[in-house]
Amino acid sequence: MVRRRAISVVAFIILAIVALVGTNPLDTYFANLGDRAPRGDLIMQFVIVGICAILLFAQVEYAGTRPPMTVPWTITVVLAYCLLSMVWAIDPLIGFRRLTLTAMVIWIIVRCVGDLGVVRTLNLMRGLLAVVMLANYAAVIFTPYGVHGMSFDEADAVFGDWRGVFGHKNTAGAAVAVTILLFLFDRRQMPVWVSALVVLPSLYFLYKTGSRTSMAALSAALLVGVLTLGYNARRRGLVLPVLALGVSVAVLALVMLSPTIQVMLDDPRAFTGRSRIWQLLLIYAREHLWTGAGFGSFWSIGPSSPIFRLTDDWVSRYVPHAHNGYLDLLVTIGLPGLIVTIALVLIWPPLKLLLSWQVSGQRRAVLLSILIFCMVHNLAESSLLNRTSMVEFFLILSVVLMHRIADQSEGRHQHMQMWLEDAITRRGVRRFSSRFAHSGNLNPVRRSGSGRLAVLARSAGVQTPPESVREKDDRGE
Structure with a gap:
């Protein structure tokens, strides 16, 4: 078991590095092209396949040790529905390749969490993010690539923002935000000064990135984390009333602000141009509400991409995703797939965690705060079921850890x-x-x-x- 665990440590570190900084760190060109970067994508495929091969070897070589953790059935159902969408996908070959990579990444995370356990996984993630933070400051201080320069038509928007070793300031902001959450909650025996030594520089770096999405998502995650600290699963009588009140307030705010929201969506310059993208995707979603284009078959599939039939402006030339993870799922696997994904991946795991009796408040806080951060982040960026996307990596990691803890707890x-x-x-x-x-x-x-x-x-x-x-x-x- 010790050797299998060591192999899982190596596999987890490689996957985390690939998810965090990709295969082309400090490369703005490939970072902006995203899936249109064939070289980076090809390297990514080889890395993922290699990690899977290593873990499969470990499973066969040390078959007499503890059985590996299996993929939670909720995630399996979501992947099965995505596979079903290949029947009507615009480009089933590309969609199947992307789905296969997504499934392989999820399987790697599940295997590593099963072999390492919760505490080892979280501590390993903390160590990696602390090293990445040091690398970020080194990139800013010693290289010209740590700060955004001219990047396509975004020079005015991102010029001067810090990105460290990451391809874009928004990616850097998300990594720094999760670093803050991991070093604030569930620190156990970690001294306060060690936590402060990481959290304070991370907060300053997040500010210098100018990533408003990550700042807003971090605020929501911190609020949920603090509220979770006082939660007791054995006295959960107030949970439903509080949730009902929160939903009611959200619906009321949505109704009251709907005219303002409509005006903002009608303005193509709002949300740094995102509203223009969302307008086009909502048009497509209304026409293909129940099926979508098929998993992975909307963006970056060549001339057959639906975006070219919707517009010929800058969106079709430069944009590789919807800048909204939920809209991306809506236009690829349809409304049924979006509902299934939200219910089984974003709602059921935290519900299991909240209903578990033998989980500490600190552990609940760190996992729920990371999940909330990823959910809010996907309102302005796209990472849901997106292969090795960094935020998707954090989301799946938190979900698998929730399943791992809840399955071994009464409740x-x-x-x-x-x-x-x-x-x-x-x-x-x-x-x-x-x-x-x-x-x-x-x-x-x-x-x-x-x-x-x-x-x-x-x-x-x-x-x-x-x-x-x-x-x-x-x-x-």
């Missing part, structure tokens, strides 16, 4: 998982009928302690390892 989510399986699987229907015929009691067996967890897990088909095998760090203890 109401075990009941919910059992009833969900009863509702959607044939095996569950048979078990439901058998339970009703023998006892007439449809309530789950109530026991205390680990006995109840074992009964619920067996009923739901979840394989929980014995207490001696479970790592304490996975439960936040």
